[in-house]
Amino acid sequence: MTAKAMATRDAYGEALKELGKINKNVVVLDADLSKSTKTAEFQKEFPERFINVGIAEQNLIGTAAGLSTTGKIPFASSFAMFATGRAFEIIRNSVAYPKLNVKVAATHAGLTVGEDGASHQALEDISIMRTIPNMVVINPADGIEAKKAILKLAEHVGPAYIRLGRSKVPVIFDESNYEFEIGKGIQISDGNDVTIIGTGIMVSMALEAKEILSKEGINARVINIHTIKPIDQDIIIKSAKETGAIVTAEEHNVIGGLGSAVAEVISENYPVPLIRVGVNDTFGESGSGDDLLKKYGLTPENIAESARKVVLKKKK
């Protein structure tokens, strides 16, 4: 992969600083994690528009809801576990139901939180958020995509969830020519034998898996689904038709996230064999992010192995 790497939470901090300058209505809320979520970057520049609610995630979201009714564009931040878990019902009832313009920007999602262990590893957040009506769910693949997505979300009117990570991830996209469009999947690499659909940090691993497979004569298409909801049905159906087999890859429980969303699309439109790579309905544990990804089966080799299997299941 490229030598460049950046954590999506760092991109969030940068994007907020830009947003603060270009949009006076942007306000940022945090629940005592501003250094970790990188909202402190915004606080430094725009202290009058930064609100720390203390360790109180329910009030974090409820306050953001109130602010948004006056025309503010609140970005409410915490760790993914607490934002979507603890504050779920507030997001549902006080934000999504009235369709308020609140952005829930959650960092430290997935296994790669690492050493803090299972209590801090949100593996359910995509599932929880995508089941809420009116909610847009975004999971960027790298720092560039994260930054562009955040800037775009400030223009989008309505509730949204954006999932960000703690650890550095390889940079895939080029800032100068990358355009982010909510709900639009991106084909990163062509191929006709199988499609690997990745989201978040698993997109760069999907590209690595493609390299592994190409040495064996398997030509894998790679697609980045940054928006889990609304999901890009067209790109998924097209790939199902053209490659006849799909592997999904996500740093999330295999239940309810990207894999489930893709399964819904193909089973209702163009059924083809599918294998989901992700955390296999279990809690994580303490360890380094890389060690955890290996132990729980979220590596390029795991994706490649699933691709080999799904190719064998293709209809002849």
Place this chain on the structure above:
Amino acid sequence: MDNYCELKEISNKLRKNIINMIHESKSGHPGGSLSACEILTTLYFKEMKIDPKNPKWEDRDRFVLSKGHAAPVLYATLAEKGYFPKEELMKLRKIDSMLQGHPDMKGTPGVDMSTGSLGQGLSAANGIALAGKIDNKGYRVYALLGDGEVQEGMIWEAAMFSAHYKLDNLTVFLDHNGLQIDGNNEEVMNIEPIDKKFEAFGWNVIKIDGHDFKQIIKAIEKSKNLKEKPTIIIAKTVKGKGVSFMENEAGWHGNAPNDEQTNQALNELGGEI
């Protein structure tokens, strides 16, 4: 005769409409609606800077009904104030109605915040009040909490916030009727001393009789003059107020009266003014 005759007349109309609409829908919450009639009457007909012809006027005072199940009193008030035709009241809780079982800001003109799940309204009121501070707007934010509702932890997250951010443009009423679905607050989960709790969280606390217009008006006036702190007006009220068989009965929290009970209730209310 005192000076509050007109307000009394309005709150009596609200009570009748509450009974009528809940009877018509065969569903709804009369007890906690009837206990808040004087408070909403005072806010909407005496106090708040609002324009029913322009419900989204950005400089308007706001009201958040945190105890969202008391939607009938809010709907009756908004209809009386002219936000929508009174005929709509008879569609409460029915399919395709603008009047949902709990307040929906996207469906009902004049509703400033969607509520219903208890404990969430104070946070929203905080957000609106804080936005007013950030933008140097002169509007005030009013909220009505239930006394059972303060058992929710989120209320105390929010209470801490209001004081921390010195939201003196926020006036909260606590509709302290002493009853919740399963019985007395004291038996279900004692909230007392509720005044001391809010004081300890940094609030101005005013205690009044929540059915006495003079005291309600005076308390609001006082809250507007108290600076640097949010104010909570703990209003002692009677659940089911105005209807003899509903008064102080937890059973009337969420039950609709039948035809006979409705007639009796309307007769009693008709006799009040």
